[in-house]
Amino acid sequence: MRQGKWFLNGLLAAGLGVMLSSAATGAMAQDEIKIGEINSYSLLPAFTEPYRKGWQLAVEEVNAKGGVNGKKLVVISKDDAGKPADAQTAANELVSKEGVAMLAGTFLSNIGLAVSDFAKQKKVFFLAAEPLTDAITWEKGNKYTFRLRPSNYMQAAMLVEEAAKLPAKKWATVAPNYEYGQSAVGVFKKLLSAKRPDIQWVEAQWPPLGKIDAGPVVQALAQANPDAILNVEFGGDLVKFVREGNTRGLFKNRAVVSFLTGEPEYLDALKDEAPTGWIVTGYPWYDIKTPEHAAFLKAYQDKYKDYPRLGSIVGYETIKAAAAILAKANSTDPEKLIAAAEGIKLPSPFGEITFRKIDHQSTLGAFVGKTAVKDGKGVMVDSVYRNGADYLPSDAEVEKLRPKS
């Protein structure tokens, strides 16, 4: 028995030793500036792989142009396995052990919020890349957190603008049953009803995220016989929903307005079964002719021999923005970083963007268009870029939403 305990000691010591030795490697080089990046690489590879390629390209470009004020930009990337608690462990490692100047990344809303709360507590600058929840800049916003991607509210406002033009009076909604789905539907309903008081909401379906039983859901929607459908399903759920809907004729003679479906991440998975005529937000990389985007597209395709997804843009712009903020602040002090980031203007593949002082949301926009099938693939047509700055509520409203602290 005693030997057993010694063995246990050995195990403990070995475990600690491993941790300590890895702690020792975190020594910082003077001519480097580090960004800590966290995302759900193992849980959501389909979205985070293009994202990773995007930021890797940005790091290369920044360093090719001499880095950040002469210092080499280094990004240390960690996986959060899709769990808020793990994301905080990673954030802690990046801040306490690696000594990063700022945190960046995250995909899921709850993870974005967890890291933003960590940032607030530990007084670290955090640039949220992809989470869509409005809470991260408004109800639960804090001064250390900035967000790049157009929020749920902004995308809803862009879609409502188009939806209000439709003659449809009876609307049904289908959305995954979690915070993002609920708030997407909530904002959309509120904004559309405000513009069109004559609208009725006749049916709402809330299948669980990732586990839609598409047949019954499609039937239930069809039974309500709406003129138009708002869809917030995405990923694997979207595929099932669209296939069932096509087979059962749900989308015949009905308008569909759909969040995110125009993003290559989601549209490409549908191949030739992609729906046609849906009004969507997305990223038609094949149709954007601006010089900024052409330069990005060429660099990306040269490096990876693959086309970019929206995640690539987000990853790329996250690191570009981070580098610009670090360069402007010329310091790693979080207070100086915040001061530098508030109101900073910088170029992006979609045109110039700025991080608003009032709520730390960037004005990066999205493309709104219609889906179509071309050469056996889903595409977006008639797409127009909507500048994010035009789809945010008034400053007075934002002031009310954001906690005072």
Added chain:
Amino acid sequence: MAFYVVQFLTGLASAASLFLVASGLSIIFGVTRIVNFAHGAFYMLGAFVAYTLTERLSGALGFWGGILLASLAVAVFGVLIEMILLRRIYRSPELFQLLATFGLTLMIEDLVILIWGPDDLLGRRAPGLRGAVDFFGQQVPSYDLFLIVLSPIVLGILWLLFRRTRWGVLVRAATQDRDMVAALGVNQKWLFTSVFALGVFLAAFGGALRIPRDAANHAMDLSVIVDVFVVVVIGGLGSIIGAFVAAVLVSELNAFGILIFPKISIILVFLVMAVVLIVRPWGLFGKPEAPARKTPGLTVQPWRPLSANERVAMIGVLIVAAALPLFGGTYVLTVASEIAIFVIFAASLHFLMSVGGLASFGHAAYFGLGAYGVAFLAKMAGLPMIVCLLIGPLLGLLGAAVFGFFAVQLSGVYFAMLTLAFAQIVWSIAFQWVSVTGGDNGILGVWPAAWASGAAAFYWLSLGVAVLVVAALRAMTFSPFGYALRATRDSALRSEAIGIDNKRIQWTAFVIAGTAAGIGGALFAFLKGSVFPDNVGISLSVDALVMVLLGGVETISGAIVGAIVYKALNIWLVSHTDLSKLVLGAVIVLIVVAMPKGIVGMIETLQARRGRSTKSAMLASRVESAE
């Protein structure tokens, strides 16, 4: 009217896909008693292999041939797994196979990404079954009709196989009493292998048949495995017809339930299972389990308290652990705090499993309740940290008292599944009740008070609480209560006969374990500064099970080592490699093969063999015959 008929048919089609996978699981469990966590992984493999084959092979023959070929290929893979891995551990403590199949699932998840890439893969539609049939103005997909016809056919074939062949007779016999079958000279090895192959074939077949409806994706395995388990348990373990009826029941309730409560899907199967198990403790078509002839472990180590020398050694270990802040940085200390919290969590489950013989699949419920308790107190009532830590775990106690009352009426896997159902109900409340719990965005800003906010202070706090909890649990193990609890575990009949109130003792143990888990959860909330429904989730319950099994379920405090090894390994791997699941899974599988009694169990066995080999062997054989 036509709508309701069509909705019914749609429900039947959903039931068909559920049944195919569930039948395989039911067969495997019935005979081998393996809780095959990897069943979902085989289902996913079936879909991916079928995708590859149906894209390569053209025409209708190519499509259907591809589906069958894929299922066969995965079945062969399953056979290899059974022969190489599972055969070695049939004699291990109950549920140990769960650990092996869990490791396997982790590995397969990463392997699928390595082989097929990260994207979702949309396969072909079934040739000839692309369209829909018009039914009084409602469209019914012809593929749905195909599935509706197919599943009774599969049921019929399985029925014939089990009722009309010699192999089937043997399988049924083994389901009822496998020791007797072995005693009669049937080669169990091949019986188990063939049963496993059939089960895996059905899983892969179910996956392959998803191709025309679904894109093959990386979340398929976990999205199906729990539902399938639930269906099997509702139907009654080992009953194919039960699985069929349960699949239809669940799918139809879902198809019509969403018309009235669109948000019901998230929790429906668990509600149904909870109700069924409370009313019929062995599922719809299950039979009460015969009093099991317990498989004795490889050797039986009698439990005893630590000797004086060992106590000194333990204090030494503690001094070393308490000195960690002298040479560890903030990160090391935070990780160590997390490990200490998981030691509490794992030890609480271990108490229930090893001393009480009650394996809970939903232990995270009480961990999460403790965390939410703290979050409510801190955020809504604004109470100071110490008060939160003292009162918060009471929510875990309360939950354990209510759920435990129902759960201890059952035993074995049914007990486990009822605890799972309760945990999922708690989870869905945390998830859905947005105005109180914040839904999946959680409750933020639950940070420790100033005196405990330093990494070292919080570490000492966690370590101190962990030591207290573990010491208390050990003291209880060797108290009269602990002996009574062990009596209920070892022989329900005999303990009743000597006047022990089994259910009350087990209920008390459940509440103790739930409270201890709640203490862990309370600390966890302060460590992370936030609480999410994740803290109640299935994956956390599975983590706890893995820690206990890894440490060794037949030991007194193996879970402590299990928690340290698993958590440290997990954090380190996630931080250092992109293939953390592959490596972690491989390590678990290796440990399973090398140490079939868990880490601590193995160490104790080795010692016993070295020290008093003859004496303990004699003792072991005497204990065995006494059983």
